[in-house]
């Protein structure tokens with residue numbers, strides 16, 4: 001495809017996004033590299049990212065099949081767009097395949113949304129938690145990542161530009177994403193790389209094990225047996241999955257990732273890519289036991305049966321792939337789906353036999369703050 005490149009300096013990069021109001025569009029900000037990519041107006045869905053398109057936007061739903069109306073026809077495609085805006089430390093430009101649109105500068109004030117929570121049901125969490133403990137008692141699995149969906153409404157609707165700005169400010173070190181199709185927008189700030197490909201180098205984060213960000217918890221987390229167990233299941237599984245396709249795999253030292261409200265245990269794994277595209281690797285790794293459980297199939301069957309709502313793109317692969325096939329796929333956690341005046345927020349946590357029901361419930365509440373503090 002013949003994309004025309006035009007230098008474009010914007011006072012506010014969201015002006016590009018806002019210019020395509022109501023259309024299909026995606027937003028991607030990698031704060032680790034200070035790189036922003038916005039794509040607007042679907043050109044088409046493609047099978048394999050290739051040199052014809054500067055960037056492809058990839059989403060894969062958590063489960064292969066979608067249940068219910070909310071997530072119907074939303075995600076599960078590799079999309080290329082007619083117009084892109086790219087900004088990094090060196091350049092700021094637009095790429096367009098279909099004429100060069102005029103971009104008007106906009107103003108993007110920060111809004112404080114007044115939201116009402118539909119209900120926060122500890123009873124249903126407790127039932128799910130107890131079912132998981134039964135599953136452990138029957139030796140069917142060793143870890144299951146349970147989640148919650150919460151509904152918030154706002155009489156005035158949701159101002160996506162304001163939410164995105166707050167997500168960026170509040171979450172250094174994270175990947176800020178938004179995908180709009182029709183009336184619905186999925187957005188969030190994920191700290192977790194599922195797989196990153198840079199030529200022949202493959203990288204994946206084992207990110208699991210959490211404590212609230214309070215003094216001394218960073219060191220406590222490194223020595224907490226429940227969290228280390230939860231974490232090591234993920235390290236072991238990702239290492240094994242990488243070894244199935246790569247000869248040399250390196251497991252880094254386990255350390256702490258510090259986020260606005262929580263500490264996580266984090267281990268970086270790297271491998272040499274012998275063959276396989278970023279999408280092949282994504283399909284091979286998803287879901288790690290940081291999002292699904294161990295063993296994978298048992299956890300997936302369990303979650304399908306006992307979680308009462310559809311996960312859609314929550315905890316599922318989402319990211320950007322460039323023309324050379326390099327890119328980053330994160331997992332869509334610390335996220336929400338906005339549908340008109342309703343926002344569905346998601347948060348989960350890894351459950352192991354020694355987990356405590358109330359502690360884990362409280363952990364999901366802290367993780368939900370990523371979204372709630374951006375409203």
Ligand SMILES: C=C(O[C@H]1C=CC=C(C(=O)O)[C@@H]1O)C(=O)O
Nearest residue numbers: 208209210290333347348349350
């Ligand atoms: C599933 C989520 O978090 C995962 C990522 C980091 C730490 C996690 C944990 O400690 O349970 C989860 O595995 C979520 O935020 O919804």
